[in-house]
Amino acid sequence: MATSTTYGAREHARAQEGTRSDTMPVLPASDWPAPPDGVAPADLVWAETVAGGGYTHKVLARGTELRLTDLAGDACAHLLLYVAGRPWERLNVADTVKVLWNAYLGEGHLLLSDQGRVLASVVTDTSGRHDTVCGTSTLRRNTERYGDGTPHGPAPAGRELFTLAAAKHGLERRDLPPSISFFQGVRVGPDGGLTFTGSAGAGASVTLRAEMPLTVLIANTAHPIDPRPAYTCTPMEVLAWRARPTGPGDPLWQASPEGRRAFLNTAEVTR
Amino acid sequence: MTLTDTPVLDVTVPARAPWSAIVRAGQELTITDLGGNQAVDCLLYDAHDTAVRYSAPDTVHAQGGIFLTTGSVLMSNEHTPLMTVVADTCGRHDTVGGACSKESNTLRYGHHTYSQHACVENFLIEGGRHGLGKRDLVSNINWFMNVPVEPDGTLGIVDGISAPGLAVTLRAETDVLVLVSNCPQINNPCNGFDPTPVRMTVR
Secondary structure, eight states, X not given: OXXXXXXXXXXXXXXXXXXXXXXXXXXXXXXXXXXXXXXXXXXXXXXXXXXXTEEEEEEEOTTOEEEEEESSSOOOEEXXXXXXXXXXXXXXXXXXXXXXXXXXXXXXXXXXXXXXXXXXXXXEESOOOEESSSOOOOHHHHHHHHSOOOTTSSSOOHHHHHHHHHHTTTOOGGGOOOOEEESSEEEEOTTSBEEEEEOOOTTOEEEEEESSOEEEEXXXXXXXXXXXXXXXXXXXXXXXXOOOOOOTTSGGGGSOHHHHHHHHHHHHHXX | OOOOSSOSEEEEEOTTOEEEEEEOTTOEEEEEESSSSOOEEEEEEETTEXXXXXXXXXXXXXXXXXXXXXXXXXXXXXXOEEEEEEEESSOOBBSSSOOOOHHHHHHHTOGGGTXXXXXXXXXXXXXXXXTOOGGGOOOOEEETOBOOBOTTSBBXXXXXXXXXXXXXXXEESSOEEEEEXXXXXXXXXXXXXXXXXXXXXXX
């Protein structure tokens, strides 16, 4: 197609509509071909496949459920959460492990803000391989390990991807606290040493429930202590749908005294 | 710059109080636990660019473990060294527990603790003197605090292993702003339920 004229260039550009790729958002999300069991297509609000080494971000309403799926077994979902519209309230990883008395994420864990409230709860988890202590990778470290860490290079660093995602919500590098990651596990030994347990395999998924309106940032990039010499990261499926936040009658609300008080604090600002 | 026996700074930080100082590249900061088992919450910033600051996760994954002691390099969020632990008579310090806040105290102990002092307040008060705000607070070091992790992931602040006179010495690898909250916590064993003063010496 001749693109030497504005008319030709326009025709060429418009002819691309309808092209599908393996990693792309689907709009509207209700067009996603395989909604989760029990979810009506019309309730889908986010349907995307994120490339290995890619990132994504979205604002989700309170109550929305967000399912991340490790399609091929080598995804790693580095996650940051902020309260939508007031990003000075954000994920606090230290409180998330300390208040819940557990360093390992799994079903029933609550992701806490720095204001003593629940940002999200872990509704289901078929992976069990997650990490709260290692954070994500940096430009410097990926350059040392893989020869490159730039966002458009072959081994994008998580912090660089977070920087881009954050910028699209008016946030800067100073707004990037420690993150958590799903689908690549780390265990802590009695001497404090770390063991990388890697992936649970293809198809593992984690479902989070937004307990407050959230700005969600996700970087899908190799875990910082992944021992493999080659940068390895595979695509991740992201689906979200309208649902209800945890209520006082939900077993999760009463699962622990710390969690109950966190939900009470959350209710105080979301009524 | 040469190290001398005469400190350029030697102060006692009262129980519960905040403190900060710029430690120049090559200088050494010694934190002495005067009363024993006093948790010293600590954040580090590149003195010339505070967007570059202590990163607990980078420190943990760079050294392959969550406990700090002699030889540990305290890394920034850009994965550059800020300070190195060059001496430590305590033997273990915490990287994962973070700071107490009035808000987290309501979850950990109950809403009756909301009126009490907390480290985040100290960080905001002292950090504000250097242009730092809430967005600049990240997971911090807790000198002298003991936070073991059990095989099932259970984690918590337990009785300290520090004692009066034990100390940790940090060498600055670049000009570093050190921000400290001498933890006011009285609801858990991090201070033996009794906050005490600490001594800060820069040579």
